[in-house]
Amino acid sequence: MRVRLVYFAWIRERIGKAGEELDVPETIVTIGDLIAHLSSLGEEYAAAFEVPKVIRAAINEELVEHDEPIAGAREIGLFPPMTGG
């Protein structure tokens, strides 16, 4: 599955890019699987996703939990806890 990934704040800085198109292997089912997969792609990814539980995710601009399936996602956002307001 091909999906667009977008990164924000220190996750974007650590990876060194704001987003990318990625071919996701069929074995990747959930957001949690995706984060583990990304961590294996290189040092910069490992640094960005060092503490998986703090990572927040959105599928097609809607906030989701780590057990959410990614099937059908067009865009997945990965970012630190939000600090709006």
Add this chain to the structure above:
Amino acid sequence: MTVITTRVQPSDFDAAGEYEALRVATPAAGAIVSFTGLCRDEGGRLTALELEHYPGMADKALGRIASNAATRFPLLALTVIHRHGVIPAGGNIVLVIAAASHRKAAFEAANFVMDYLKTDAPFWKKEHAAAGEGAWIAAKDSDDAERDRWDAVTAGNAPSG
């Protein structure tokens, strides 16, 4: 039916002008609460805050939070404006204006919207320090707690704490 206005924008807003526009458009209002969130200078340590946002999702999040507030509280009108980009110390970051027939709903709705903006709106703040390097501001557990206390109360009642 609550008249909801939400905007995500880089430019400054006119808090007094927004208040006046809402007041004139809402003659049934008996109470208007206006809250403005500003960039603190932290005693001179900070020159600015840089607010990164997730375009699209930020608009959706503001819309959802405002609509949830309107479902929960008897509001006549609700305006929520959130800025992004570099905001100098002393500058405006966020504006919430809630109009209702009575004061309680207006106060509580403004509070509710701010609690949810803190944790559920995709913005991230980075400090621009007077001394040079700046750091990302970490989310606080207490912000999650402030938001979650709304789950524990029935609509129309203020949470404790």
